[in-house]
Amino acid sequence: MNPPAYDPDNPFAKILRGEIPCKKIHEDEHALAFHDIRPQAPVHALVIPKGAYVDMDDFGRRAPAAEIAGFFRAVAEVARQLGLAAPGYRFLANQGGHAHQEVFHFHVHIFGGRDLGGMIRRPE
Numbered sequence: 001m002n003p004p005a006y007d008p009d010n011p012f013a014k015i016l017r018g019e020i021p022c023k024k025i026h027e028d029e030h031a032l033a034f035h036d037i038r039p040q041a042p043v044h045a046l047v048i049p050k051g052a053y054v055d056m057d058d059f060g061r062r063a064p065a066a067e068i069a070g071f072f073r074a075v076a077e078v079a080r081q082l083g084l085a086a087p088g089y090r091f092l093a094n095q096g097g098h099a100h101q102e103v104f105h106f107h108v109h110i111f112g113g114r115d116l117g118g119m120i121r122r123p124e
Contacts (some may be wrong), residue, residue, distance in 0.1 A: 004104050007050045012105035016050060026078045030070030033078040033110075042113025043082050043089075047075050053106040056095045075108055084112035090119075 007013070014020040020032035027044055034045040036072070049071045053059040059068070079089050089112035094101040 004054065006054050007048050007057075007104060008052065010103055010105045012046075012048045012103055012107060013052070016048070026074060026081060028070065028074055031074035033074060036109070040109075041111040041116065043084060043111065045078055045082060045110040046107050047071070047078055047110065048105060048107045054104045055101060055106050056093045059106045075110065079110055079112070082110070082112065084110070087112065088116075090116050 011020060015022050016043055022032075024034050026030070026033040028046075029050070031047050031049055033047040036046050043058060049059060049063065049067065051059075051063060051067060053063060059071075063071075075091055076085075079091070080084050082089075089110055092109045092111070093107065094109075
């Protein structure tokens with residue numbers, strides 16, 4: 001099943017345009033990072049590329065190498081700014097329906113601030 005077409009009215013596109021406020025952590029030419037409004041950990045940030053990409057697959061196929069590198073450098077920078085590099089953190093990108101992707105603008109979650117436990121449960 002193909003992902004939906006990019007919707008320029010998705011919430012993250014509106015945040016990028018300043019139509020929806022956010023609690024900004026970091027911004028550069030490639031990415032914007034902000035605190036999640038429904039945190040799932042003591043520290044929960046989102047990092048979004050400034051380009052219009054539906055998901056990780058779209059980003060990986062269409063984004064120029066400099067944009068990909070700049071985006072992932074921003075993810076690391078945000079983790080350092082939040083004080084997560086030394087104790088550790090998890091970053092996660094949901095891809096499509098099976099992963100329950102909710103907003104179809106590629107984004108990475110950064111979780112930290114406590115022991116996050118195991119990654120996923122093994123099948124029984």
